[in-house]
Amino acid sequence: MTAQMTEEWLDAAFAALADPTRRAIVSRLAHGDATVSELAAPFAMSLPGISKHLKVLERSGLISRGRDAQFRPCHLEVGALDQTLDWISTHRQIWNERFDKLDAHLRGLRTGPDRRKGSGS
Amino acid sequence: MTAQMTEEWLDAAFAALADPTRRAIVSRLAHGDATVSELAAPFAMSLPGISKHLKVLERSGLISRGRDAQFRPCHLEVGALDQTLDWISTHRQIWNERFDKLDAHLRGLRTGPDRRKGSGS
Numbered sequence: 001m002t003a004q005m006t007e008e009w010l011d012a013a014f015a016a017l018a019d020p021t022r023r024a025i026v027s028r029l030a031h032g033d034a035t036v037s038e039l040a041a042p043f044a045m046s047l048p049g050i051s052k053h054l055k056v057l058e059r060s061g062l063i064s065r066g067r068d069a070q071f072r073p074c075h076l077e078v079g080a081l082d083q084t085l086d087w088i089s090t091h092r093q094i095w096n097e098r099f100d101k102l103d104a105h106l107r108g109l110r111t112g113p114d115r116r117k118g119s120g121s
Numbered sequence: 122m123t124a125q126m127t128e129e130w131l132d133a134a135f136a137a138l139a140d141p142t143r144r145a146i147v148s149r150l151a152h153g154d155a156t157v158s159e160l161a162a163p164f165a166m167s168l169p170g171i172s173k174h175l176k177v178l179e180r181s182g183l184i185s186r187g188r189d190a191q192f193r194p195c196h197l198e199v200g201a202l203d204q205t206l207d208w209i210s211t212h213r214q215i216w217n218e219r220f221d222k223l224d225a226h227l228r229g230l231r232t233g234p235d236r237r238k239g240s241g242s
Contacts, residue, residue: 018135
């Protein structure tokens with residue numbers, strides 16, 4: 001995957017996750033595959049309404065649909081979810097490393113010559 | 122934070138991450154605070170263009186701006202980034218647990234009475 005493809009893929013994946021119904025669908029599919037009717041049941045939403053959300057999720061690669069012509073069960077593509085997780089974790093890690101370095105630096109200052117000693121108290 | 126506030130917050134945070142320039146800004150800020158000019162430098166983008174992206178990030182809570190009137194340095198709100206990470210990790214974990222259960226079930230079947238034994242080979 002080229003860097004540009006990755007960027008386009010992340011655009012689509014994060015945009016797909018930026019909706020409460022679509023996140024609820026991902027939540028449901030984490031527990032196991034489900035048909036459109038099963039996914040629609042907990043929502044006050046028509047089947048075409050749910051299908052629209054499923055198309056967004058499918059285009060983003062976060063879910064796939066089975067080939068069974070009648071039911072086409074929806075399946076969470078966990079590898080795709082992992083890529084969004086990797087992106088966020090990497091930046092969380094960079095931030096942590098910076099904080100650890102700062103912490104080590106501050107500890108170094110503290111264990112260095114203490115100018116307060118001998119200042120009389 | 123109520124469940125509805127969390128949902129609205131996740132909508133805004135994932136939508137903010139669904140853009141390559143905004144992700145690049147988050148990447149840069151993971152390394153340390155930066156002014157708008159410093160953030161704009163690597164992009165072929167005007168300061169107002171960058172400011173627009175910063176407003177989206179600020180509204181989502183992923184970044185905050187300093188109070189220094191002239192520079193207002195941008196700061197990554199890592200706690201906010203963690204909430205997006207938590208949401209994805211939780212669903213990744215649910216998927217894993219399901220997979221582990223399935224795996225244990227299959228192992229159970231394998232270590233159970235093996236009907237192939239004694240079938241003659």
